[in-house]
Amino acid sequence: MPHLIIRPAAPHEYDEIARVWMESWVSTGLAEASHFLLANLRARLRREIEDGVSLFVADDNGTIAAMLALHLPKLYLDQLFVAPAYQGQSLGRQLLAFTRTQLPDEIVLRCVRENEKAWRWYEREGFVFEREEIATATGFMMKCYRWKR
Template identity: 75%
Template structure:
């Protein structure tokens, strides 16, 4: 199987991106799909882009399979959301490799504490737990992780 191409998102894809975002979030079991959630994500996307997000999609022959939001100035991997139909196929690892090319020395991310599947995956991928703090908007307890490129010589 060929992995989807990662490319910058286009403005005309924002609705499809917010649907993938919601479907992926709902697949964690931490929320239920709803028009309110979809509406909130639709409103949030342009605010985040205006605030500095670099937004990418994984394009699977014209269908969006995942979204990736990076905030390069703060070295933050803000969102990595894979459509449920594409989960378990190595796409997350493909997006993380892309992220490491964009941020080759250091990456920070936050993960909801109850999303154990996600944070355990990040730990397996070399991220180190730093601290926990509540998200002031959602109230979720967030685990903060950091990855640094190894400086050891090969």
């Protein structure tokens, strides 16, 4: 397992972060890579930062291995995506441990219902399912979870 540095993202990295996000999302089998998807994720990343999201990366000697987006005032884990080349190496656990240092008492998140691998992982990590709702931005049915200390 690589030991990576989790640090705040820099604005000049946003395009690369969007690419990692797309590749990870595509690895779920729920989308296909495209210039259109990448452009949407780039725009969404900037919108979410403007809306108060704190963006972090897992840095492997200058290579972005993962991205993590947290909305701290809302106790919200917005995005956690690991690049395919780094999946299966416990990087998600490292990012979740980091999240718990930022949000030590409570974390809420939403996960696409069809992304069973992800929501089952969150359940193993102690998150409790609360409800389902449709994401207005994407149309996906989302499973809503909460973790409390």
